[in-house]
Amino acid sequence: MIEVKNLSHKYSGNSDYSVKDISFGIKQGEIFGFLGPSGAGKSTVQKILTGLLKLQNGSVKIDGKDVTSAGTDFFEKIGVSFELPNIYEKLTGYENLKFYAGLFRSKTFDPYEVLEWVDLKDAAGKKAGDYSKGMKQRLIFARAIINDPEILFLDEPLSGLDPTTAQKLKKIIIDFRSRGKTIFLTTHNMFVADELCDNVAFINTGEIISMDSPKNLKLKYGNHSLKIEYTDGEKTKTDIFFLEKSEDKEQFKNIVDKNKIITVHSGEATLEEIFIKITGRRLS
Ligand SMILES: Nc1ncnc2c1ncn2[C@@H]1O[C@H](COP(=O)(O)OP(=O)(O)OP(=O)(O)O)[C@@H](O)[C@H]1O
Numbered sequence: 706m707i708e709v710k711n712l713s714h715k716y717s718g719n720s721d722y723s724v725k726d727i728s729f730g731i732k733q734g735e736i737f738g739f740l741g742p743s744g745a746g747k748s749t750v751q752k753i754l755t756g757l758l759k760l761q762n763g764s765v766k767i768d769g770k771d772v773t774s775a776g777t778d779f780f781e782k783i784g785v786s787f788e789l790p791n792i793y794e795k796l797t798g799y800e801n802l803k804f805y806a807g808l809f810r811s812k813t814f815d816p817y818e819v820l821e822w823v824d825l826k827d828a829a830g831k832k833a834g835d836y837s838k839g840m841k842q843r844l845i846f847a848r849a850i851i852n853d854p855e856i857l858f859l860d861e862p863l864s865g866l867d868p869t870t871a872q873k874l875k876k877i878i879i880d881f882r883s884r885g886k887t888i889f890l891t892t893h894n895m896f897v898a899d900e901l902c903d904n905v906a907f908i909n910t911g912e913i914i915s916m917d918s919p920k921n922l923k924l925k926y927g928n929h930s931l932k933i934e935y936t937d938g939e940k941t942k943t944d945i946f947f948l949e950k951s952e953d954k955e956q957f958k959n960i961v962d963k964n965k966i967i968t969v970h971s972g973e974a975t976l977e978e979i980f981i982k983i984t985g986r987r988l989s
Pocket residue numbers: 716717719723741742743744745746747748749750788893
C-alpha cells in the first residue's frame with residue numbers, strides 16, 4: 706500500500722539531513738509504527754508521505770502512485786492527524802468537523818457520531834478554542850477519521866491522553882484495521898507500539914535502525930531482560946542485558962564481579978529496552 710525507497714530530506718538552512726536514506730513498505734490492513742525519540746525525523750517522514758513536504762530524494766508510492774503526482778483522489782482517501790492541534794478555534798467542535806467533512810466529495814461520517822466515539826459529544830457545541838489540550842487532540846483525531854479514510858496517518862495520536870481516553874482511541878484504530886484500513890502511526894511510546902503495531906521501524910537521528918514485528922524484534926534481541934543498577938566507584942549506573950546473548954552474559958558477569966549491585970530486575974524485554982540497547986538512547 707505504501708512503498709518508500711531511499712528517502713532523504715534536508716530542511717533548508719540545516720547542515721545535516723533530518724531523514725537519511727530510509728526504505729520501508731506497509732501492506733494494506735497493517736498498523737505500521739514509526740518509533741523514535743524526539744527529533745528522530747518521524748513527523749518529517751509523515752509530512753513527506755502526506756504530500757505536505759516536497760519530496761527531495763528517493764521515492765514514495767502510495768497505492769502504486771507517486772506521491773509527487775498526488776491529486777484530489779489521494780486526499781479523498783487519506784486521513785491525517787498532526788502533532789500540534791491546528792483547528793478553527795472560533796468554531797465549535799461540531800462546526801470544525803462539519804466544515805472539514807464538507808471538503809470531501811465522498812461520503813463522510815456524521816460529525817456527532819465521530820464526536821461520540823472520541824468522547825466529545827457533550828462538548829460538541831463548545832468553542833474549540835476553549836477545549837483542553839487533550840480535547841483538542843481528540844478533535845484532531847476525529848477530523849482525521851471523518852472521511853473514513855483508506856489510509857490513516859497519525860502523528861503521536863495518544864500522547865498526553867488519560868488512559869481511558871487513550872484506550873478508546875486505540876480501539877478506534879484497531880477497528881479501522883479490522884475494516885482493512887492501513888495505518889501509519891508515529892510515536893515515542895514503545896508500549897503503544899507494542900500493543901497496536903503489526904510492524905515497527907525504529908528511527909534514530911533520521912535513520913531506520915531496525916524494522917520488524919514487535920514479536921520478532923524481541924526474538925531477535927532477546928525475550929528476557931535483566932536490568933541492573935550498580936555503583937561504579939562514585940557513580941550509579943543502569944545497564945540492560947539480554948541473557949540469550951553470550952556477549953551480554955559475559956558483560957553481566959563482569960559487572961557483577963567488579964561493582965556493587967544495588968538492584969536487579971528481570972522480566973520480559975520491552976521494545977523500549979531493545980531500543981536503548983541498540984541506540985544507547987532513551988525514547989523520551
Ligand atoms: N521546519 C523545520 N526546519 C528546520 N528543521 C526542522 C524543521 N522541522 C524539523 N526540523 C528538524 O528535523 C529533525 C527531525 O524533526 P521531526 O519533527 O521530524 O522529529 P520527530 O521525530 O517528529 O520529533 P518529535 O518526537 O519531537 O515530534 C529535527 O532535528 C528538527 O530540528
